[in-house]
Amino acid sequence: MRISVLVLLMMFVSTPAVWGASARISEDTEACIECHASLHPGIVAGWKQSRHAQTTPGKAIGIIGLAQKVSSKKIPEELKGVALGCAECHTLRPDAHADTFDHNGYDVHVVVSPRDCATCHTQEAEQFDRNLMAHAYGNLMDNKVYQLIVRAVNGMPMLKKGKVALEPANAATEAESCLYCHGTKLKFTGTVTRETDYGEMEFPVIEGWPNQGTGRINLDGSHGACSACHTRHRFSIEMARKPYTCKECHVGPDVPAFKVYAASKHGNIFSAHNKDWNFKPVPWTIGKDFSAPTCATCHISLVVNTEGEVIVQRTHEVKNRLPWRIFGLIYAHPHPREADTTIIKNKDDLQLPTDFEGGLASKYLLSEQERAKRREAMQATCLSCHHKSWVDGHWKRFVNTIEQTNAATLAGTQIMGDIWKRGFAVDHTKGGNPFDQYIERVWSDLWLFHANSVRFASSMGGGGDYGVFAEGRYHLTKSVQELYDWLQFRLKEKE
Numbered sequence: 001m002r003i004s005v006l007v008l009l010m011m012f013v014s015t016p017a018v019w020g021a022s023a024r025i026s027e028d029t030e031a032c033i034e035c036h037a038s039l040h041p042g043i044v045a046g047w048k049q050s051r052h053a054q055t056t057p058g059k060a061i062g063i064i065g066l067a068q069k070v071s072s073k074k075i076p077e078e079l080k081g082v083a084l085g086c087a088e089c090h091t092l093r094p095d096a097h098a099d100t101f102d103h104n105g106y107d108v109h110v111v112v113s114p115r116d117c118a119t120c121h122t123q124e125a126e127q128f129d130r131n132l133m134a135h136a137y138g139n140l141m142d143n144k145v146y147q148l149i150v151r152a153v154n155g156m157p158m159l160k161k162g163k164v165a166l167e168p169a170n171a172a173t174e175a176e177s178c179l180y181c182h183g184t185k186l187k188f189t190g191t192v193t194r195e196t197d198y199g200e201m202e203f204p205v206i207e208g209w210p211n212q213g214t215g216r217i218n219l220d221g222s223h224g225a226c227s228a229c230h231t232r233h234r235f236s237i238e239m240a241r242k243p244y245t246c247k248e249c250h251v252g253p254d255v256p257a258f259k260v261y262a263a264s265k266h267g268n269i270f271s272a273h274n275k276d277w278n279f280k281p282v283p284w285t286i287g288k289d290f291s292a293p294t295c296a297t298c299h300i301s302l303v304v305n306t307e308g309e310v311i312v313q314r315t316h317e318v319k320n321r322l323p324w325r326i327f328g329l330i331y332a333h334p335h336p337r338e339a340d341t342t343i344i345k346n347k348d349d350l351q352l353p354t355d356f357e358g359g360l361a362s363k364y365l366l367s368e369q370e371r372a373k374r375r376e377a378m379q380a381t382c383l384s385c386h387h388k389s390w391v392d393g394h395w396k397r398f399v400n401t402i403e404q405t406n407a408a409t410l411a412g413t414q415i416m417g418d419i420w421k422r423g424f425a426v427d428h429t430k431g432g433n434p435f436d437q438y439i440e441r442v443w444s445d446l447w448l449f450h451a452n453s454v455r456f457a458s459s460m461g462g463g464g465d466y467g468v469f470a471e472g473r474y475h476l477t478k479s480v481q482e483l484y485d486w487l488q489f490r491l492k493e494k495e
Contacts, residue, residue, distance in 0.1 A: 029085030046234040052084035071123035098188040113218040127316035134224040136182040136215025181249035183213025238279035264461035323371035326455040334365040401458035446479035
């Protein structure tokens with residue numbers, strides 16, 4: 001592709017104002033934009049509208065009080081006076097990144113990690129690293145029980161000698177299924193030469209890329225991807241506060257959070273009135289900026305009342321407001337203490353927070369006192385709109401739902417245990433996969449989909465159809481009955 005002398009001249013004499021940044025941009029970033037404004041206009045347009053383009057870290061760190069968004073105590077001198085642009089993020093800490101390569105005289109890395117973001121956002125990066133989502137890759141891939149589920153779901157079914165057999169899934173399948181949200185493990189495998197509009201250039205080859213999963217293992221050894229919620233290159237607070245961002249991974253049927261929210265009164269209010277809300281301010285004022293919670297309100301955001309009093313502090317350690325983990329594995333249980341759940345061992349030496357009979361691996365889970373503290377943090381937001389009697393009544397029903405769904409799960413698991421004991425299916429104790437046969441799928445649907453749907457409907461919506469007919473109690477009780485009837489049929493068949 002030929003570029004005219006006039007176009008080149010215009011590029012080199014351009015000023016930051018031409019690029020749309022209201023803060024001064026560095027010469028290095030200007031050099032990046034000279035090419036990428038035409039090569040990748042969507043990326044550049046997103047960056048232009050970002051806070052990073054509108055101010056400098058030096059100004060941001062000078063903000064006093066709750067409105068401060070930069071938590072680092074000290075900013076490198078070379079970053080203080082310029083907008084955060086391409087070069088400031090993609091050439092930061094080059095020796096720490098395995099994918100660093102020479103790009104037109106600059107040491108550039110492709111993957112920006114939470115440790116890069118920690119240069120300005122230290123507290124947020126540290127909190128996120130203590131979050132379950134940051135460890136989502138290891139929590140899935142390093143848990144032998146979960147790997148049995150993954151194998152049963154992602155395996156390629158083949159018909160061999162008249163029987164269905166599952167071939168292991170390849171890396172591409174894993175990357176766009178479970179690891180889309182959990183994150184991949186990135187690995188630098190070499191370089192490749194490609195023809196570009198500016199001639200031949202050499203680029204790094206990264207195994208596991210692209211990926212924006214919350215537990216991605218980065219090439220500097222860090223966990224997570226800030227862009228999972230603050231999508232690059234605008235890194236918008238507004239986007240992270242809207243439920244559509246969380247929907248990307250929490251849509252169900254195993255974690256039907258968005259579907260339940262959309263059907264709830266809170267979701268109804270959001271749908272009707274969010275066009276009049278202001279999702280940008282820090283802190284976020286309930287009763288002024290918004291009038292009903294989104295996912296971020298309850299789990300992450302710094303929320304104040306109209307008097308400026310703090311209701312809940314901002315946290316990127318999302319489990320800080322969660323007393324219970326309602327995602328049944330196999331039962332709902334007190335939330336794990338640590339973000340790395342692979343350290344959990346139940347009485348049967350499995351990496352599960354409960355055993356198959358519902359007993360808790362209590363050593364690794366929150367105590368009643370710790371749960372009470374987290375419940376208080378969660379309910380603080382509720383009390384900004386609801387009377388205490390409403391909040392207490394809601395919570396009482398929620399705890400009842402946990403008890404009832406766990407009881408139904410126990411009934412189904414006891415029947416499944418009898419099926420395994422009689423040899424009608426093969427479980428993990430005998431070298432089998434407890435999730436791959438038809439009747440085992442009926443059992444796992446019971447707690448992975450139906451019990452979870454009931455619990456999410458209770459916690460986020462106070463009930464509703466997702467707790468009854470839409471993957472709820474109707475299907476939960478049906479699954480228990482199907483397990484029982486299947487066993488009785490096999491017993492009669494055997495006789």
